[in-house]
Amino acid sequence: MKINLVNESFDSLQSDLEVIFVLNKDLNHKSIKDKKLLESLNFKAEDEEVVLLPESKKIYVGCEDNSYDCIAVAISAAVKKLQSTKFKSAKVKLLDGEASTLKALVEGAALGAYSFTKYKSKKTKNKQELFIVTKNSSKELTKTFNDSLIIAESVNKTRDFVNTTPEDFYPKTMTKEAKKISKLDDITLKVHGEEYLEKNKMFSMLGVGRASRHESQLIHLTYKPKNAKTKVVLVGKGLTYDSGGLSLKPGDSMVTMKSDKAGACMVLGALNAIAQLKLPIEVHCILGAVENMIGGDAFKPDDVLTAKNGTTIEVRNTDAEGRLVLADCLCYAQDKIKDIDYIFDYATLTGACVVGVGEYTTAIMGNNTGLRCNAIKNASASGEFSTSLPFNRHLRKLVKSKIADTCNMATSRYGGAITAGLFLDNFIYKENKDKWLHFDIAGPAYVENAWGYNPYGASGAGVRMTVEFMNSLSLDIDKKCQAK
Numbered sequence: 001m002k003i004n005l006v007n008e009s010f011d012s013l014q015s016d017l018e019v020i021f022v023l024n025k026d027l028n029h030k031s032i033k034d035k036k037l038l039e040s041l042n043f044k045a046e047d048e049e050v051v052l053l054p055e056s057k058k059i060y061v062g063c064e065d066n067s068y069d070c071i072a073v074a075i076s077a078a079v080k081k082l083q084s085t086k087f088k089s090a091k092v093k094l095l096d097g098e099a100s101t102l103k104a105l106v107e108g109a110a111l112g113a114y115s116f117t118k119y120k121s122k123k124t125k126n127k128q129e130l131f132i133v134t135k136n137s138s139k140e141l142t143k144t145f146n147d148s149l150i151i152a153e154s155v156n157k158t159r160d161f162v163n164t165t166p167e168d169f170y171p172k173t174m175t176k177e178a179k180k181i182s183k184l185d186d187i188t189l190k191v192h193g194e195e196y197l198e199k200n201k202m203f204s205m206l207g208v209g210r211a212s213r214h215e216s217q218l219i220h221l222t223y224k225p226k227n228a229k230t231k232v233v234l235v236g237k238g239l240t241y242d243s244g245g246l247s248l249k250p251g252d253s254m255v256t257m258k259s260d261k262a263g264a265c266m267v268l269g270a271l272n273a274i275a276q277l278k279l280p281i282e283v284h285c286i287l288g289a290v291e292n293m294i295g296g297d298a299f300k301p302d303d304v305l306t307a308k309n310g311t312t313i314e315v316r317n318t319d320a321e322g323r324l325v326l327a328d329c330l331c332y333a334q335d336k337i338k339d340i341d342y343i344f345d346y347a348t349l350t351g352a353c354v355v356g357v358g359e360y361t362t363a364i365m366g367n368n369t370g371l372r373c374n375a376i377k378n379a380s381a382s383g384e385f386s387t388s389l390p391f392n393r394h395l396r397k398l399v400k401s402k403i404a405d406t407c408n409m410a411t412s413r414y415g416g417a418i419t420a421g422l423f424l425d426n427f428i429y430k431e432n433k434d435k436w437l438h439f440d441i442a443g444p445a446y447v448e449n450a451w452g453y454n455p456y457g458a459s460g461a462g463v464r465m466t467v468e469f470m471n472s473l474s475l476d477i478d479k480k481c482q483a484k
């Protein structure tokens with residue numbers, strides 16, 4: 001789908017179809033010329049309800065209010081309707097002329113039009129066009145349009161990565177994709193294989209990948225523009241497959257575990273956007289790309305692994321592997337990168353998180369309440385759902401071990417998303433305690449029942465909220481909220 005912003009009279013613009021939003025279920029609005037027909041079709045203008053009237057060449061779509069989510073979901077429904085026809089184009093009016101509405105339209109249309117066809121033998125070519133028509137063009141609208149396209153394309157790139165099968169996307173594939181992104185301006189790349197991990201005593205990450213035929217990769221991308229105002233580290237869990245290891249997942253839960261690389265893929269997508277938007281911020285991306293498999297050489301429940309910072313970890317469940325990979329990646333980041341302002345990690349870390357906050361929401365954890373609040377605000381502004389999960393000292397005791405410094409599985413099955421976050425806190429150095437946030441994206445990263453503008457499969461969750469957050473950090477507008 002090609003999306004265009006055009007500044008001309010709506011009526012004179014040639015297109016096959018016209019998209020009309022029915023706001024607040026108000027079929028009496030003057031823009032609705034086919035009220036009688038719509039009523040006879042029992043069209044109620046509910047959220048996502050869409051109808052095509054081929055005679056009058058109109059697509060009517062319900063839109064509950066003018067929030068980002070409602071607009072994005074509505075235009076996505078209209079675009080999907082267009083895609084189900086042989087019509088070549090549709091036009092939609094930017095009614096209020098607002099940049100925020102334009103952002104919702106562009107992102108909703110581009111995300112809604114996405115489909116993953118890599119493994120289909122017959123690929124449908126989609127050459128349809130959407131025209132967003134505005135009476136008054138301005139620099140602000142043009143910038144919003146271009147930025148929104150970059151962001152949506154980066155989300156779709158992340159979706160492509162995550163949707164690719166583990167046979168086609170293994171740790172070295174992550175390296176290959178990182179290399180492509182490193183071609184953008186101001187980005188450099190370092191890749192470390194298992195020899196480096198061993199030399200640098202990263203036995204926690206090494207343990208997880210030991211039974212795989214694919215070599216683990218620690219990927220470090222640096223985006224360093226000349227006008228950088230702050231320094232941020234983004235760490236991503238990149239399990240290209242999580243079979244559970246010797247604590248093998250049951251068959252049903254193993255399906256979809258190609259999506260366990262979503263944290264790292266989303267960091268790649270966010271960097272792809274940040275660099276193209278030329279945000280004035282230094283960003284380091286640390287990706288732990290590993291495959292968790294079974295075999296004679298596999299790490300085991302009862303093993304004790306030593307992470308890069310010397311912390312010993314009792315393994316009680318090899319399926320709690322993401323935190324083992326992140327432990328070493330977090331240490332690497334803090335050892336290698338000096339004067340960090342913020343360090344955030346992103347991971348499909350726990351099933352408990354999905355149970356706790358649902359399939360649509362990212363859970364944000366960390367020691368700094370103000371910073372968490374700021375992250376949630378930015379996520380919401382970007383169109384993503386998130387919430388905060390609080391640490392407490394009682395839960396912290398649950399990741400202690402009788403035989404090592406810490407344990408990769410809590411002693412209680414309750415509060416699993418938080419205890420995983422508290423495990424990671426063991427690997428955050430003193431000086432960075434208040435600069436760190438952990439994002440558990442296990443719920444929204446992979447969509448099993450399509451919703452809104454997300455089809456079945458990867459959603460690209462985390463990209464939009466991260467770009468929005470990075471933009472706000474570079475503008476320095478949220479200093480107050482970050483104070484503890």
Ligand code: BES
Pocket residue numbers: 242260317319320321322348349350351352354408409410416442443
């Ligand atoms: N990758 C999974 C978490 C997950 C589950 C992501 C469902 C997306 C959907 C993770 O590695 C895992 O298996 N965690 C275990 C931890 C437990 C053994 C302490 C879990 O959540 O069951």
Ligand code: ZN
Pocket residue numbers: 242244318319320321322
């Ligand atoms: Zn696991």
Ligand code: ZN
Pocket residue numbers: 239242260319321322348349
């Ligand atoms: Zn996992």
